[in-house]
Amino acid sequence: MRIGELSRQLGISERMLRYYEQEGLLAPARTESGYRDYDADTALVAKRIGMLRAAGLKLEAIRELLPCILDDQPVFDPCLEVRETLYKEAANLDRKLRDLQECRDIISGYLRSLDQHHRASSTA
DNA sequence: CTTCTAACA
DNA sequence: TGTTAGTA
Structure with missing residues (x-):
């Protein structure tokens, strides 16, 4: 294509x-x-x-x-040369995963707040 | 109308 | 990276 x-x-x-x-x-x-x-x-x-x-x-x-x-x-010949790179990237991804999880938690908190406001205003 | 290369706001 | 110019 x-x-x-x-x-x-x-x-x-x-x-x-x-x-x-x-x-x-x-x-x-x-x-x-x-x-x-x-x-x-x-x-x-x-x-x-x-x-x-x-x-x-x-x-x-x-x-x-x-x-x-x-x-x-995987093609092991050339891959062996970049083993260290892969470990480093795996570590970077783990860090980003933690950051994303933290971000998700914050958003979840916002959503809980919105729900509370919604219930409060519709019930009142 | 789509793609190509090269270059610039 | 986006966008644009002038082509093919």
Whole structure:
């Protein structure tokens, strides 16, 4: 598929899709007219790059993981070199998870307050 | 109308 | 990153 459809499908801007390619993370084929043509595998890689980015990884870190990204069974040779990176990212995600949990608790508190106000005004 | 590259508010 | 120009 072409860049427009992939962009809408993944929720990643065309600009970023081209940027990932520019940074060497993606290598979509080209049609005779020069249009980028993403096959299923390339589209999957794009999707995972997007997820990894959403998780907070920098493109440099993602580039290291690239050999392991194209799916399921990890490629252990290159992956061994980035074991430390993965541990570090896992730790970062754990921290973000705690922050998100804290944020969720705060929002829950707001909702409880709203409920109380609602009951108070409708009962009165 | 969609995509491409390059560049800039 | 968004957006835009001028093409193909």
